[in-house]
Amino acid sequence: MKNISRNRCAPVCCAGATAVLLASVASAARADTFGAQLTGGIGEHGVKQVDVGFMWDPGIQWWYVRGWHFSLVGEAHVGYWHTNQGPSNNNVFGLGVTPIVRFIQDTGEIRPYIEVGAGVRGLTHANINENYSLGTAFGFTLVGGVGLQFGSRQQYQVGLRYQHTSNGGIKEPNPGIDFTQLYVQYNF
DSSP, X not given: OHHHHHHHHHHHHHHHXXXXXXXXXXXXXXXXXXXXXXXXXXXXXXXXXXXXXXXXXXXXXXXXXXXEEEEEEEEEEEEEEEOOSSSSOOEEEEEEEEEEEEEEESSSSEEXXXXXXXXXXXXXXXXXXXXXXOSOSEEEEEEXXXXXXXXXXXXXXXXXXXXXXXXXXXXSOOOOEEEEEEEEEEXX
């Protein structure tokens, strides 16, 4: 008898939990900001980079200090690397996800920020050309940079970044590759 009543309660409990979860997600989604980003970079060994990124700002902010605060944003990237050096694998594609911590000014028409982040990236090839290999197609990405957020709704961003990608010592060789990047972003 106890098993029958527990089984009847399970669908009701699941439906209630699902309703609460959906209501929470719907209310949180209204506070979220999403954006699209275009990045161009120049790296070592003649590698040029183009990334299309998607940004999510869940509205997580903390530690307000004299008109500035920290915030957390997430970025997902689809990238393309190209080099004219060497005949093999001179086109490399990649996917990556990077959480970013920003220290940004609270108010103003133009809001400067400093940012750092660390994420993961998967590449189609570990070998950039016949003389240069990252060791693995899976890697870690570190970024640091500066930028400006502006617009009537703070919907525009421009920034300059340093990006380092390597396999973190998973396998040798592990030379890594560094890029200097410029990006533009539009927040919806």
